[in-house]
Amino acid sequence: TATRPTQHWLETEQRYDSGVFNKHDRVIVRGENALVWDSEGREYIDCTTGSGVASVGHCNPEVVRAIQQQAATLLTVSQLLPNDRRAEFLEVLTGLLPAALHRVFLCNSGTEAMEAAKKFAVTATGRSRFISMKRGFSGRSLGALAFTWEPKYREPFQNVIDGKNVEFVTYGDVAALEAAMDDSIAAIIMEPVQGEGGVRPADAAFVRAARELSQRHGALLILDEIQTGFGRTGKMFGMEHFGVVPDGITLAKAMAGGVPVGAFVTTPEVADKMPAGGHGGTFGGNPLAMAAGVAAMRFMQREKLAEQAAEKGEYFMRRLREIASPKIREVRGLGLMIGVELKEKSAPYIKALEEHEGVLALQATPLVVRFLPPLTISHAQIDRVVEAFARVLR
Numbered sequence: 001t002a003t004r005p006t007q008h009w010l011e012t013e014q015r016y017d018s019g020v021f022n023k024h025d026r027v028i029v030r031g032e033n034a035l036v037w038d039s040e041g042r043e044y045i046d047c048t049t050g051s052g053v054a055s056v057g058h059c060n061p062e063v064v065r066a067i068q069q070q071a072a073t074l075l076t077v078s079q080l081l082p083n084d085r086r087a088e089f090l091e092v093l094t095g096l097l098p099a100a101l102h103r104v105f106l107c108n109s110g111t112e113a114m115e116a117a118k119k120f121a122v123t124a125t126g127r128s129r130f131i132s133m134k135r136g137f138s139g140r141s142l143g144a145l146a147f148t149w150e151p152k153y154r155e156p157f158q159n160v161i162d163g164k165n166v167e168f169v170t171y172g173d174v175a176a177l178e179a180a181m182d183d184s185i186a187a188i189i190m191e192p193v194q195g196e197g198g199v200r201p202a203d204a205a206f207v208r209a210a211r212e213l214s215q216r217h218g219a220l221l222i223l224d225e226i227q228t229g230f231g232r233t234g235k236m237f238g239m240e241h242f243g244v245v246p247d248g249i250t251l252a253k254a255m256a257g258g259v260p261v262g263a264f265v266t267t268p269e270v271a272d273k274m275p276a277g278g279h280g281g282t283f284g285g286n287p288l289a290m291a292a293g294v295a296a297m298r299f300m301q302r303e304k305l306a307e308q309a310a311e312k313g314e315y316f317m318r319r320l321r322e323i324a325s326p327k328i329r330e331v332r333g334l335g336l337m338i339g340v341e342l343k344e345k346s347a348p349y350i351k352a353l354e355e356h357e358g359v360l361a362l363q364a365t366p367l368v369v370r371f372l373p374p375l376t377i378s379h380a381q382i383d384r385v386v387e388a389f390a391r392v393l394r
């Protein structure tokens with residue numbers, strides 16, 4: 001019999017994949033707002049959003065239109081040549097940020113943004129040591145991996161990353177941060193909410209201490225807003241919860257509505273210390289990503305998505321807390337960046353949600369179920385996710 005398309009796609013991808021991904025057994029073929037469908041026509045409420053990318057909803061019509069128009073106009077041009085869409089993107093992006101943060105290095109992913117941040121910190125301070133956070137995640141490349149805590153990601157490559165230059169500090173431990181801080185540190189790297197590390201909002205006093213300590217020692221404070229940025233936490237950026245302005249932030253994921261994009265945004269003091277030609281990249285700032293990003297950021301502003309995420313996040317977490325399950329240890333998060341820590345491994349429950357309940361959710365460390373829905377999700381869809389989760393926990 002002819003192979004069903006699903007079987008064909010699954011087998012083909014499995015055959016040629018590098019093998020790094022533990023592939024699920026369904027083929028996602030279409031998305032619209034908070035829903036995705038698989039090749040068998042099954043519908044899912046998507047609380048994975050490609051790991052926090054589709055915040056403006058899958059195939060947001062304004063992003064799609066911008067992509068269509070730009071695709072037929074100019075797809076690529078070097079960053080040596082200015083481009084109208086890129087100028088527009090820089091204007092819209094910096095308009096969302098504190099005035100000091102208006103010098104932007106454009107790239108194509110969060111990892112690349114972290115790599116750039118690391119190099120700018122070295123040239124800005126002349127130093128080569130960093131402080132990162134236990135349970136922190138900065139990316140998988142050999143440069144960013146040095147800041148990523150998870151031993152199973154980092155240890156196999158320990159001999160080829162400059163791990164000796166990074167000291168990991170317990171997230172939230174001001175005394176430990178103070179003890180680790182000295183005049184050899186180029187930058188303190190931290191997420192406003194640790195995402196992969198289990199959805200752990202920072203403690204305001206800790207973020208403020210990091211700001212004060214970095215200033216005192218002539219180091220940079222770099223906030224990694226790759227997962228927390230663009231409304232996810234109920235503010236446009238996570239740093240706004242703590243009233244701290246860092247020396248640099250890294251951005252990616254939701255910034256261009258689904259098109260790959262990344263940025264390191266910093267101050268003139270930092271940017272001007274990087275020699276011309278000291279960093280670069282082929283695809284950064286490409287017109288397609290820039291057009292998509294302008295549409296996505298304008299949509300976020302007009303629809304007040306950050307405020308929506310704050311209200312819907314409160315609602316979502318309140319409903320999750322109403323699930324009286326002995327399996328739940330804690331419901332935590334900020335805005336629509338939500339984690340439910342269980343008293344047992346979360347993987348089977350994530351699988352049950354996917355297989356039987358038409359809900360896609362993420363893991364974030366072995367015990368945590370993470371929900372990163374589009375910020376455009378409806379309250380009715382939130383109710384369906386909560387009811388489905390209550391059922392699989394029984």
Ligand SMILES: CC(=O)N[C@@H](CCCNCc1c(COP(=O)(O)O)cnc(C)c1O)C(=O)O
Pocket residue numbers: 021051109110111112114137138139140191195196224225226227252253
């Ligand atoms: C299935 C898969 O590959 N998942 C990704 C999920 C990564 C999600 N986080 C990306 C991230 C990064 C890296 O961003 P990128 O290179 O994946 O775009 C940096 N900083 C923070 C705070 C981040 O959350 C991974 O396991 O590498």
